[in-house]
Amino acid sequence: MDQVAALRAFVRIVETGSFTQAAADLGTPKATVSKLLQQLEAHLRTKLLSRTTRRLAVTADGAAYYERAARLLHDLEELDASVTASQARPKGRLRVDVSSSIAQGIIMPALGGFFARYPDIQLDIGTSDRVADLVADNVDCVIRAGVIGDLSLIARRVAEMHMTTCAAPAYLHAHGTPADPRALEQDHATVGYLKQGLAEPHPLRFVHGGETLEVAARYQVAVNEAQTYLAAGLAGHGILQAPHFMVRQHLESGALREVLPEWNVPPLALHVVYSPSRHLSTRLRVFVDWAAALFAKVEFAPPRR
Numbered sequence: 001m002d003q004v005a006a007l008r009a010f011v012r013i014v015e016t017g018s019f020t021q022a023a024a025d026l027g028t029p030k031a032t033v034s035k036l037l038q039q040l041e042a043h044l045r046t047k048l049l050s051r052t053t054r055r056l057a058v059t060a061d062g063a064a065y066y067e068r069a070a071r072l073l074h075d076l077e078e079l080d081a082s083v084t085a086s087q088a089r090p091k092g093r094l095r096v097d098v099s100s101s102i103a104q105g106i107i108m109p110a111l112g113g114f115f116a117r118y119p120d121i122q123l124d125i126g127t128s129d130r131v132a133d134l135v136a137d138n139v140d141c142v143i144r145a146g147v148i149g150d151l152s153l154i155a156r157r158v159a160e161m162h163m164t165t166c167a168a169p170a171y172l173h174a175h176g177t178p179a180d181p182r183a184l185e186q187d188h189a190t191v192g193y194l195k196q197g198l199a200e201p202h203p204l205r206f207v208h209g210g211e212t213l214e215v216a217a218r219y220q221v222a223v224n225e226a227q228t229y230l231a232a233g234l235a236g237h238g239i240l241q242a243p244h245f246m247v248r249q250h251l252e253s254g255a256l257r258e259v260l261p262e263w264n265v266p267p268l269a270l271h272v273v274y275s276p277s278r279h280l281s282t283r284l285r286v287f288v289d290w291a292a293a294l295f296a297k298v299e300f301a302p303p304r305r
Helices: 003-016 019-026 031-044 059-081 099-118 168-175 181-185 224-236 242-252 282-297
Strands: 049-051 056-058 092-098 119-126 143-147 154-161 163-167 191-192 205-209 213-214 217-223 240-243 270-273
Touching: 003 019, 003 031, 003 059, 019 031, 019 224, 056 059, 059 143, 092 099, 092 282, 099 119, 099 224, 099 282, 119 282, 143 154, 143 282, 163 168, 163 205, 163 242, 181 205, 181 213, 213 270, 213 282, 224 240, 224 242, 240 242, 270 282
Parallel strands: 092 119, 092 143, 191 217
Antiparallel strands: 049 056, 143 270, 154 270, 163 240, 205 213
């Protein structure tokens, strides 16, 4: 048995959920992929996959074996890369997880420049506002705003996201403009943002002089994704507090108006985060450097008043 080929077949079957797709990805007949898996299971004397006519599931042993096998294949690719010309021309697959707002507003418009420089890198970009688990989700790096709670991860600070408090003109016409953040608790509605793992919407934070306020405001609608959060604010469902780069064009067009401008909102640090176990591969390094240079050009802060 070619154990490396068997490992590659098993990993691709798990990642694609399909023998057919795994065979296509590997450029190998489906029968060969199936035979490699059978040989691997016979070698290990355990079932790695549970197969029926309708579904394919990973067994408990298979899940544990997949995690180590994927890491081993990743290390093998890096070992090959360290002694070949791919150091000068990075190639391979890179899995990145990022919020939908950053992906749509910043990364996607600029990807043409990245691929022009690194045509042999394949990017798998996951977009959501949930916090990805780099190991469990088999992700190479994430782009994450806020405090990095897991100190075992390597985090490169690439930007500082400034926040803006704003609302649609229709909302302000119906409810008036708040003069103080405390008014949000009684006289106004906000669009609630449900952060992962929290039962209640994320509070709004304000700073003015030496005073800091955290307001648990009323809401009629709460969401857990940034673009939907913005859409709810544009539709007049309440006051929102969002990264300035997300709302800048809507402020310029008049679709949104800033409120409480004398109260600052604490900015959020933006990091590119990866696990030490992933190593800083060539393709990961060039992506991190490219992202840092890209974010350095973005106008995250509003114009000075």
